[in-house]
Amino acid sequence: MSLEDPVNEVPTMEQGRFANIAVTLHEPTAAPVSTDAKIKAHDVSVFYGEKQALIDVGIDIRDKSVTAFIGPSGCGKSTFLRCLNRMNDFIPAARVTGSVEIDGVNIYDPSIDPVQLRARVGMVFQKPNPFPKSIYDNVAYGPRIHGLAKSKADLDEIVITSLEKAGLYKEVKDRLLEAGTGLSGGQQQRLCIARAIAVNPEVILMDEPCSALDPIATARIEELIDELRQNFCIVIVTHSMQQAARVSQRTAFFHLGILVEEGETSQIFTVPRETRTQDYITGRFG
Amino acid sequence: MxxxxxxxxxxxxxxxxxxxxxxxxxxxxxxxxxxxxxxxxxxxxxxxxxxxxxxxxxxxxPAFVQSSIKLDVFFDPAEIDPSGTQKPEDIRNANYPKLAQAALYKLIGLESSDRKVRRDANQMLSQSVDIQLRDMVMKNPALIGTTQPVWVLARDEIDALLKGSISRDTPEDRRKVNDRQIGWADKLVADGRMVKRFNTGLFVNGASSDAETAGLGVALIGSFFMMATVLLLAVPLGVAAAIYLQELAPKNRFTDLIEVNINNLAAVPSIVFGLLGLAVFINFAGLPRSASLVGGLVLTLMTLPTIIIATRAAVAAVPPSIREAALGVGASRVQTIFHHVLPLAMPGILTGTIIGLAKALGETAPLLMIGMVAFVIDYPTSPLDSATALPVQVYMWATEAERGFIERTAAATLVLLGFMVVMNAVAIVLRQRFMRKW
Incomplete structure (x- = not known):
């Protein structure tokens, strides 16, 4: 459960350059942008032992839209993302203070079961990590453990719809029982997205989902993120500012554990209020 | 350049x-x-x-074959059943060697009544003929009064002569087989009456002070009981402990201490575990000496650290991304372990377990401490009965001087090595079968 792996930043930068092509190929859907806050974070601080990794972060994240977290390595954006589905619980030294409300309920309340929470808040990781099982079983795993399918036919339907939503079904429909690890990197990442949406979550967290992918696979994932926005609240951590600009409606800039600035993506990238934001997006540091 | x-x-x-x-x-x-x-x-x-x-x-x-003589034994009613009523005491106490000896005299054409000559002839037969013939008659009293062809074992020295371990060039007074016996032996071999047959007794018989009837039977059963004990106790305990320590236990000073101690336990000389077994299982808990249960418990203690270390290594080698993936779709930690981590760690766990078992199978020193160096003739029927173990049997036979025991020592070693090879092969096969790519 490493936080940010500096090795993975090199391909990210390159993708940023090439991925501009995708913007011209794909027009964002004109789905209405919601203004309701799905997630409300107040004064969230995270400590790793003595070290404070995140300082009093407060943000409202809107439903049915894409929010991008940007910032230099070690700025706390991944840490904050992992607060939203309590993945930080597994880091023994990590301590979280403050509150994160999803639909008005604080997920750090002792009465909340983090396991059930993670079924509502799905996650897609930096490196595609399909289970070493068949494509079918990869997607079916979540519905199985949560008892979402009453029959084999139900399960088949969930698997197929999830793969369709992830834009993978056409490519794999003839080999659903073959190993998920045999797919290409981009297909594996879409399989992971299918796996995440199979449990019908409300929020999908994506931790640099394209940093291990080539530009074409990246473009496909970005397209997919834009489609998924109509049904889910999506939060994406990215190292690529171009990607943030392409896929997100709102952007939050983190620096040294502080949420520096949050707002409409167009505003952040054109008229940032803070000089630190401006310095970062113009490439003066980071 | x-x-x-x-x-x-x-x-x-x-x-x-x-x-x-x-x-x-x-x-x-x-x-x-x-x-x-x-x-x-x-x-x-x-x-x-x-x-x-x-x-x-x-x-x-050479120990895998044993010289046997085919005798036409006349089950003389006058000897076995003098009263004609087939009383069990009569049958049990009859002088069976005499019947075998009579058959042998006929074969070698011995008519002399010189006691010394007769004794030489008698000494060509193994002492086991007594029990062998008695068991035949007790099982089937109808044999009384008939003549049956019976394969009986030749005495150890005659066997050694046939295998060439006793040289004919040695002067007669310094040789264990005299010229007269050599002559008879050659005649029996020439007549096809004495041949080397596959030695099933080596795998079936219990302890014996005669090399030709000594076998690994009791040791095999004892080793089997001990392996079963280790398998039933050490494997579940070790795997559970390892998974708990690796996946669920909080990381603090106490668990660090446990970890260090487990690693140290793996390096403790095995004889110390024997002492522990003697003190705890036999003196304190009052379990019987020489019992394979005690041996199994001692070997369990000895194997536990090996299995724990191997399992922890196998579990730790499962990529964390798989755990994250499972947790990310809302699996609990225990679900994650049983659905994903364990199946992926299985090849490593199996390999470690089988290597631990193989180590336990070959362990001798702790068994000496708990009295498994015993002369056990009867098959143990439960793990609480006295038994020996394969490596201990090797050790015991190695201290004997007769030629037949020297062969058997090496043969028992071969059997032990055979088991090791089989176990390691199983480990490899299982590892291949459970291996999955990720």
Whole structure:
């Protein structure tokens, strides 16, 4: 459960350059942008032992839209993302203070079961990590453990719809029982997205989902993120500012554990209020 | 190298190229020397292994056959059943060696009534004929009064003579088999009455002070009971402990202490576990001495650290991304462990477990401490009965002087090695079968 792996930043930068092509190929859907806050974070601080990794972060994240977290390595954006589905619980030294409300309920309340929470808040990781099982079983795993399918036919339907939503079904429909690890990197990442949406979550967290992918696979994932926005609240951590600009409606800039600035993506990238934001997006540091 | 020196050094600096060439020569020689060290080391170890195996096999293979004599035994009613009522006491107490001896005299054409000559002839038969014939009659009293062909074992010395371990060139007074016996033996062999047959007794019989009837039966059963105990106790305990420590336990000083101690336990000399077993299981808990249950418990304690360490390593080798993936779709930690981590760690766990079992199978020292060096004739029927174990049997036979026991020592070693090879092969096969890519 490493936080940010500096090795993975090199391909990210390159993708940023090439991925501009995708913007011209794909027009964002004109789905209405919601203004309701799905997630409300107040004064969230995270400590790793003595070290404070995140300082009093407060943000409202809107439903049915894409929010991008940007910032230099070690700025706390991944840490904050992992607060939203309590993945930080597994880091023994990590301590979280403050509150994160999803639909008005604080997920750090002792009465909340983090396991059930993670079924509502799905996650897609930096490196595609399909289970070493068949494509079918990869997607079916979540519905199985949560008892979402009453029959084999139900399960088949969930698997197929999830793969369709992830834009993978056409490519794999003839080999659903073959190993998920045999797919290409981009297909594996879409399989992971299918796996995440199979449990019908409300929020999908994506931790640099394209940093291990080539530009074409990246473009496909970005397209997919834009489609998924109509049904889910999506939060994406990215190292690529171009990607943030392409896929997100709102952007939050983190620096040294502080949420520096949050707002409409167009505003952040054109008229940032803070000089630190401006310095970062113009490439003066980071 | 030459390309590099010409392209980087202008022709003017010829001395620098010379230095580079000299360095390259030295480097190449050093590399060659290092490879040579490695090859010599491998050659030495392979050579030692080859010598070991050829010695054991050469010494041991004769024990897999045993000289037997085919006698036409007349089950004389006058001897077995004088009253004619087939009383069990009569049948049990009859003088069976006399019947076998009479059959042998007929075969070798011995008519002399000289007691010394007769004794020489009697000494060609194993003492086991008594029990062998008695068991035949007790099982089937209808044999009384009939003549039956029976394969009986030849005495150890005659067997050694046939296998060539007793030299005919040795002067008669310093040889265990006299000229008269050699003559009879040659006659029996020439008549096809004495042949070397496969020695099932080696795998079936219990302890015996006669080499020709001594076998590994009790040791095999004892080892089986001990392996079963280890399998039933050490494997579940070890795997559960390892998974808990690796996946669920909080990381603090206490668990660190446990971890250090487990690693240290793996290095504790096995005889210490024997002492522990003697003190705790026998003196304190009052379990019987020489019992394979106690042996199994001691070996369990000894194998636990091995299994825990192997399992932890296998579990730790499962990529964390798989755990994250499972947790990310809302699996609990225990679901994650059982659905994803364990199946992926299974090859490693199995390998570690089987290697631990193999180590336990070959362990001798702790068993000596708990009295498994016992002369056990009857098959143990439960783990609480006295038994020996394969390696202990090797140790016990190695202390005997007769030629037959020397063969058996090597043969028992071969059997033990055979089990090791089989277990390791199973480990490899299972590892291949459970191996999955990710």
């Amino acid at each position: 030459t390309i590099a020196s010409t392209s980087f050094n202008p022709p003017a600096s010829a001395t620098r190229a010379d230095v580079a060439a000299a360095l390259a020569r030295r480097r190449k020689f050093a590399e060659w020397r290092f490879k040579a060290y490695g090859m010599v080391a491998i050659a030495i170890s392979l050579g030692a292994l080859a010598i070991l195996f050829t010695t054991i096999v050469r010494n041991g293979y």
